[in-house]
Amino acid sequence: MKAVNLAEKLSTFMEHWQPRTVGEFNGHDVMVVKVKGAFVWHKHDNTDDFFLILKGQVTIQMRDGNVTLGPGEVFVVPKGVEHCPMAEEEAHILLIEPSGTPNTGSAETAASRKLI
Amino acid sequence: MKAVNLAEKLSTFMEHWQPRTVGEFNGHDVMVVKVKGAFVWHKHDNTDDFFLILKGQVTIQMRDGNVTLGPGEVFVVPKGVEHCPMAEEEAHILLIEPSGTPNTGSAETAASRKLI
Numbered sequence: 072m073k074a075v076n077l078a079e080k081l082s083t084f085m086e087h088w089q090p091r092t093v094g095e096f097n098g099h100d101v102m103v104v105k106v107k108g109a110f111v112w113h114k115h116d117n118t119d120d121f122f123l124i125l126k127g128q129v130t131i132q133m134r135d136g137n138v139t140l141g142p143g144e145v146f147v148v149p150k151g152v153e154h155c156p157m158a159e160e161e162a163h164i165l166l167i168e169p170s171g172t173p174n175t176g177s178a179e180t181a182a183s184r185k186l187i
Numbered sequence: 188m189k190a191v192n193l194a195e196k197l198s199t200f201m202e203h204w205q206p207r208t209v210g211e212f213n214g215h216d217v218m219v220v221k222v223k224g225a226f227v228w229h230k231h232d233n234t235d236d237f238f239l240i241l242k243g244q245v246t247i248q249m250r251d252g253n254v255t256l257g258p259g260e261v262f263v264v265p266k267g268v269e270h271c272p273m274a275e276e277e278a279h280i281l282l283i284e285p286s287g288t289p290n291t292g293s294a295e296t297a298a299s300r301k302l303i
Contacts, residue, residue, distance in 0.1 A: 077260070119213050138190055140190045144193070
């Protein structure tokens, strides 16, 4: 059992929208991800979606309006709510989702989730 | 639905070892807490315990050894593992636990968990 340094984990990869799992917690994956540009509109019918911004600015677009987040800010997208994250410049996020949740909401288009 | 600024939430109280709930996620409370000194030895038989250090240094004492964490570092205490967090100077932590989990492992001695 050891500490997980999030910045150190983020330094090991460059790809955008490809979450890496850095820990596990009550059946959830604790992940870090680098993002830039717009993701795809999607929803998760069976899980909320936890975002904590570690670096940069991220806008969570939703059908009812947007929420813009900076470092040290948390937002939870409730289950079933369509959303499309976007970032004009590269941003880093801590994500928590049940293990195996496809990041696009669909197993067909989801990024593989590597453990690092 | 709005962003939760963790530093802003932390600025609203001064007490140590009194977690405040700032959001909810899949049946879990997302909490911030200020700590200083040693807590009590305890365990949670039915849940892992998620720590992300926001400020300062925290040592998670366990029977098999200690883990010391700084800002941007995550540690998950597995369910059933006895632990006693401590901090020589005031530190700030993001905690995630199932809603209603007593912070001491026992409902009799737990801090009330205020929503702010």
